[in-house]
Amino acid sequence: MLPTKGSTCRSARRAWCSSSSCGRRGGVNYGPLLGDRKGIWRGVRHGYQQLFEWEIRPLPLTDPTGLDFAPHPAQAGRPAFHRFTHELTTHGPADAFVDMSGWGTGLVWVNGFLLGHYDTPRGRSGRSARPDPSGTPRPATPGPPRTRSSCSNWSAPAPNFPRATGPTWAAPRSSPWSERIPHVKRTSTRLADGREILYYDTGDGAPRAFPDTRPLAASAAATRSEVRRDRLLGDHVVIASHRQGRTYHPPADACPLCPSTEGRASEIPAPHYEVAVFENRFPSLVGDTGRCEVICFTPDHLTSFAELDEERAALVLAAWSDRTAELSARGGIRQVYCFENRGAEIGVTLAHPHGQIYALPFVTPRTTRMLATVADHRARTGGNLFDEVLAAERAEGTRVVLETEQWTAFVPYAARWPYEVHLYPRHRVPDLPALGDAARAEFPRVYLELLRRFDRLFDRPEPTPYISAWHQAPTGEGREDFALHLELFTVRRTADKLKYLAGTESGMEAYMNDVRPEDAAARLREVASA
Numbered sequence: 001m002l003p004t005k006g007s008t009c010r011s012a013r014r015a016w017c018s019s020s021s022c023g024r025r026g027g028v029n030y031g032p033l034l035g036d037r038k039g040i041w042r043g044v045r046h047g048y049q050q051l052f053e054w055e056i057r058p059l060p061l062t063d064p065t066g067l068d069f070a071p072h073p074a075q076a077g078r079p080a081f082h083r084f085t086h087e088l089t090t091h092g093p094a095d096a097f098v099d100m101s102g103w104g105t106g107l108v109w110v111n112g113f114l115l116g117h118y119d120t121p122r123g124r125s126g127r128s129a130r131p132d133p134s135g136t137p138r139p140a141t142p143g144p145p146r147t148r149s150s151c152s153n154w155s156a157p158a159p160n161f162p163r164a165t166g167p168t169w170a171a172p173r174s175s176p177w178s179e180r181i182p183h184v185k186r187t188s189t190r191l192a193d194g195r196e197i198l199y200y201d202t203g204d205g206a207p208r209a210f211p212d213t214r215p216l217a218a219s220a221a222a223t224r225s226e227v228r229r230d231r232l233l234g235d236h237v238v239i240a241s242h243r244q245g246r247t248y249h250p251p252a253d254a255c256p257l258c259p260s261t262e263g264r265a266s267e268i269p270a271p272h273y274e275v276a277v278f279e280n281r282f283p284s285l286v287g288d289t290g291r292c293e294v295i296c297f298t299p300d301h302l303t304s305f306a307e308l309d310e311e312r313a314a315l316v317l318a319a320w321s322d323r324t325a326e327l328s329a330r331g332g333i334r335q336v337y338c339f340e341n342r343g344a345e346i347g348v349t350l351a352h353p354h355g356q357i358y359a360l361p362f363v364t365p366r367t368t369r370m371l372a373t374v375a376d377h378r379a380r381t382g383g384n385l386f387d388e389v390l391a392a393e394r395a396e397g398t399r400v401v402l403e404t405e406q407w408t409a410f411v412p413y414a415a416r417w418p419y420e421v422h423l424y425p426r427h428r429v430p431d432l433p434a435l436g437d438a439a440r441a442e443f444p445r446v447y448l449e450l451l452r453r454f455d456r457l458f459d460r461p462e463p464t465p466y467i468s469a470w471h472q473a474p475t476g477e478g479r480e481d482f483a484l485h486l487e488l489f490t491v492r493r494t495a496d497k498l499k500y501l502a503g504t505e506s507g508m509e510a511y512m513n514d515v516r517p518e519d520a521a522a523r524l525r526e527v528a529s530a
Contacts, residue, residue: 184318191267192216197278199270200319202311210260210269227289227361236362238284246282248349252301256281257352259299273299274312275319277357284358291327291359295319295338301352304463305340306451313444320357320470321432327359328431328475335360335367335474338432343465345491345498355468363474370471371478378481386483390424399521401453402528406439407446411521416511418493419457419520421450423486430473430482449529450488456527458495466490 070080098108100118108115187199187208193216199208224242229235247256256267268276276296283292297305297316305313324336340355341348363371377385393399393410401421402409409423423446425439435443454464467489473482493499493514504510 184315186322191269191278193218193281195279195281197268197276198319199273200275200277200315200322202274202315205274206272208270208273210271212265212269214265225284225286225289227285233365235365238289240284243282243284246349249344250350252351255301255350255352257294257296257350257354258301267294268296268299275315277319277323280356285360288332288361290333290361291330293323293327293357293359295323295355295357297353297355304342304353304451304455305468306448306455306463308448310444310448313448314440317432317440317443321435323357324431324472325433327357330359332361333359333475334363336431336472337364338470338472340466340468342463342468345465346467348465363478367471367474367482371474371482374481375478384428384481384483386424386481386485387428390426390483398518401521401524402446402449404442404446406436406442409446409450411517411524413517415489415513415515415517415520417489417491418499418513418515419454419524420487420489420517421524423447423450423488424483425485428483430479431484432470432472434484447486452529453524453527454488454490457490457523458492460495464490464492 067081069083098110098115100106100108103118105119108118183202185201185203185205187201187205189197189209190212191197192212192214199205201208225238225240228237228239230237250256254264258266258268259271259273260266260269261271267278267281270276273296275298277293279286280292280294285292295316298308298312305316308316320338324338327333327336337358337360338355339358342353374385377383377388390408393413394403394408399411399413400408401411406426407423408426409421411420412422425435427436427439429435429439451466451468454466457464467487469487471485471487473479473484491499499514504512
């Protein structure tokens with residue numbers, strides 16, 4: 001629940017307080033004023049169960065006249081809004097606090113600023129501090145301290161509300177998902193041409209705000225990228241002719257994804273990093289058409305995702321989740337797609353271990369077809385097709401490759417590729433931010449094992465080429481029935497042969513597979529780690 005701001009006298013401080021039946025530890029929904037939405041704005045789960053048929057009503061920040069303010073004390077068991085006005089009689093900067101003793105749980109706003117969350121059971125003392133305006137607001141909450149993933153250099157000016165004259169200050173800014181990664185630090189800065197770069201570090205991490213010293217001009221890609229729609233098929237096609245000049249197989253000492261060194265500046269200005277995400281210099285989608293980001297899994301040019309440790313894999317998962325949450329909240333974005341291409345056989349032009357994140361202005365054709373099939377099944381049977389497919393694969397068992405308490409990996413019954421694995425969380429969720437803590441904790445071990453098995457498939461010295469693709473629900477309709485899953489496949493069918501998409505596949509989208517899915521699953525079980 002969000003108490004809103006109203007008119008403010010010149011020398012007065014006015015506060016609104018809310019007691020709510022559900023909250024998110026200070027997170028709020030800013031409504032239409034901010035693209036970086038927070039608080040409850042998509043789905044709600046109780047444990048692993050998605051809740052349906054409930055209504056989200058974000059409250060406006062600009063006009064509180066529609067709120068029904070209640071006297072103190074609030075009606076027991078019901079959300080309520082309260083307000084009061086207080087004049088500070090001191091001259092010059094001074095500290096003050098709001099005593100919320102006995103008010104229960106809620107949020108406090110002062111002059112349009114979210115002061116913080118309070119949690120004070122009846123009879124227990126609790127104070128929310130209102131610091132000297134020349135400093136940064138420090139919400140005070142009784143109970144044990146809470147670690148946030150936002151870092152000190154994240155800041156954004158507060159909304160431009162009318163307020164009493166005097167100094168203003170900036171509030172810390174975090175992504176909508178950031179409170180779910182309390183041990184991850186995210187640092188956001190800009191490259192020389194204005195593109196955003198974000199560093200993800202475990203714990204406090206090292207300083208990452210290094211300047212980009214390259215003489216780059218602002219990108220003009222936005223004027224050369226467009227989305228066209230095929231009138232016969234209904235599919236969207238991205239036209240991005242400017243990408244013809246993108247970096248192509250540079251030598252290792254000129255890799256743009258390695259950390260910058262003295263005398264050689266790269267796309268990543270820091271001399272070291274754990275995980276870095278930045279806007280693609282040669283994007284297929286940019287501006288009004290969407291956004292393309294590059295995610296670098298490690299600064300080590302000569303390694304691969306399969307060789308990462310579990311802590312780094314967990315950090316990559318946190319970055320994927322954070323980017324999905326933030327990009328999904330942008331206006332016009334219909335779907336977020338996280339994927340990795342590995343190997344020259346796939347068409348990779350940069351050998352450094354990295355993936356990509358696309359914020360798409362349309363729902364992809366594959367997802368559209370899935371949604372239509374799932375919706376038809378729901379209408380005919382009342383069941384969820386994703387759940388039934390997963391249950392059937394687990395019950396039949398011959399195509400299951402790996403199974404744990406939280407994840408199941410199997411070769412699909414009608415696999416399109418010689419070696420193709422689908423990885424599902426046991427409890428259905430629509431996207432990466434919605435993953436439960438148990439599934440999140442178990443994912444690194446499961447995923448690294450799958451990648452290492454792929455590398456042992458053909459007894460070749462070089463790693464197996466593959467595409468690893470996260471399928472997430474769209475940002476709008478269809479989320480309730482969609483199941484997050486990862487699809488991992490290789491184009492290699494034998495040690496010395498590749499699977500090419502020839503006439504039937506490329507021309508008619510009719511796939512012909514050279515390997516029986518049951519044989520592929522048996523081979524993937526054979527190469528399991530000891």
